[in-house]
Amino acid sequence: MAGTIKIALVGAGMFGGDVHARSYADLQRAGISPQLGRVGLDAWAREMAAIKFELVAVATRSEKSARRAQKNYRDWTKSKPRMYSGEKPWLDILRDFPDLDVMAVATPDHLHTEVILAGLNAGAHIITEKPMCLDIAEADQIIELAKKKKRIVAVDMHKRYDPDHLRIRDDIKKRIGEPLYGTAYLEEPLEVSTSTFKWVEQSDPFSYVGPHWVDLIYHYYKSKPVSLTAVGQKKRLIRDGINAYDAVQVRVDFANGMSINFHNNWITPPDFEGPVNQGHEIVGADGKVESDQQYRGFRWWNKGGGSRTANNHFTRDVKRPDKTQAYNGYGVDSLTVGLAAICRMKFFGATRDDVADIYPTAEEARITVAIVHAARIVRDLNFNYLQEGKGASVTAQFGKDGITIVDPNQTAGQENFQKIYQKGI
Ligand SMILES: NC(=O)c1ccc[n+]([C@@H]2O[C@H](COP(=O)([O-])OP(=O)(O)OC[C@H]3O[C@@H](n4cnc5c(N)ncnc54)[C@H](O)[C@@H]3O)[C@@H](O)[C@H]2O)c1
Secondary structure: OOEEEEEEEEOOOOOHHHHHHHHHHHHHHHOOHHHHHHHOOHHHHHHHOOEEEEEEEEEEOOHHHHHHHHHHHHHHHOOOOEEEEOOOHHHHHHHHOOOOOEEEEOOOHHHOHHHHHHHHHOOOEEEEOOOOOOOHHHHHHHHHHHHHHOOOEEEOOHHHHOHHHHHHHHHHHHHOOOEEEEEEEEEEEHHHHHHHOOOHHHOOHHHHHHHHHHHHHHHHHOOOEEEEEEEEEOOOHHHHOOOOOOEEEEEEEEOOOOEEEEEEEEEEOOOOOOOOEEEEEEEEOOEEEEEEOOOOOOEEEEOOOEEEEOOOOOOEEEEOOOOOEEEEOHHHHHHHHHHHHHHHHHHHOOOHHHHHHHOOEHHHHHHHHHHHHHHHHHHHHHHHHHHOOOOOOOEEEEEOOEEEEEOOOOOOOOOOEEEEEOOOO
């Protein structure tokens, strides 16, 4: 089956400009078939081999960064995507490419929804960065529109494709028995919050990286949240005049009885040996699994360079005979699955339902968005009450009737139960 998948990338910063752009460059060079075996879809490798991929447009906030992204892409592929910049450059892209197949969204967290909805409305499929969005009502809007337009919204949840996590999902999970409790942590470098992101004050460490682990735990157990509590601290970034949380801790209780603590920060000093510190562990009724995603036993040090670790599983460069580098890893795998689903729909007559179990869907992402949304409200209330010496007693409940914030501090005449969402989770 010959044909082309035309992709536009909106947002080409630390992540879009690297992982998305390099993945699309390799697709443009060799197609999707070289990647399919990594994600268990090799049965489609022969029939998908002829499909071409083209990054037709790249858009960022400033013209300078758009030009940089365009140049990088040309260096990798000799092909030059059209560049766009400004407040809403995706609208110009959709006008210029009415036959766009895929809108890839790697804008800051709070700027996903508008791009996703515009892409869907124009008939494009979506590959979006996590979190899909930050508001549960927006998640519903995205899901409804995707259904109506018969389009895919694939969310980049690469932790699902880490080989260690696949082993836990498919094997270890059964050995350790009913899950009791667990911890999942992801600690980002200080550089991210103080220099890389211009949008830290519109986000927080849990909204930014917590979704990875929340999604993974949901992916393992398919159990919905029933309640949560959350707290956060502001001590380090405030020193640099940044009014954002340094760290957030969220405990989520799930319908299957397990309770998971999610710990996130973005203030790890540069002296730390790895790019990020991350891992998770789950205690079951019959055993325990520990999985350290940061230190996998690979470490080196040299004079003046400190002690260092690297995660070669996420993405790695593979030397080609022509001296260029191919790009592989579970960071690419999560983009591959969404694109494979899109190819099935465009070229092989598949429906959304036919391919729904091969990629992280918007429906699954909605659970993560519900947790992120409620945790944000609970955390802010608890933060204020802690300042007043009243403790952190605010929680959220999830159920068939929606999401309720439970605040015992409300005084007479005020509501202790505030419903923030009316539909079942
Ligand atoms: N999957 C992962 O492991 C992972 C890792 C890092 C970031 N992310 C996610 O990727 C997204 C981007 O993060 P990042 O680290 O690249 O951030 P970044 O700040 O480095 O890059 C953001 C990009 O969006 C562009 N942008 C901002 N406003 C825009 C607008 N109005 N129109 C068009 N482009 C606009 C910027 O110009 C920049 O290119 C976030 O949602 C983040 O959570 C995912």
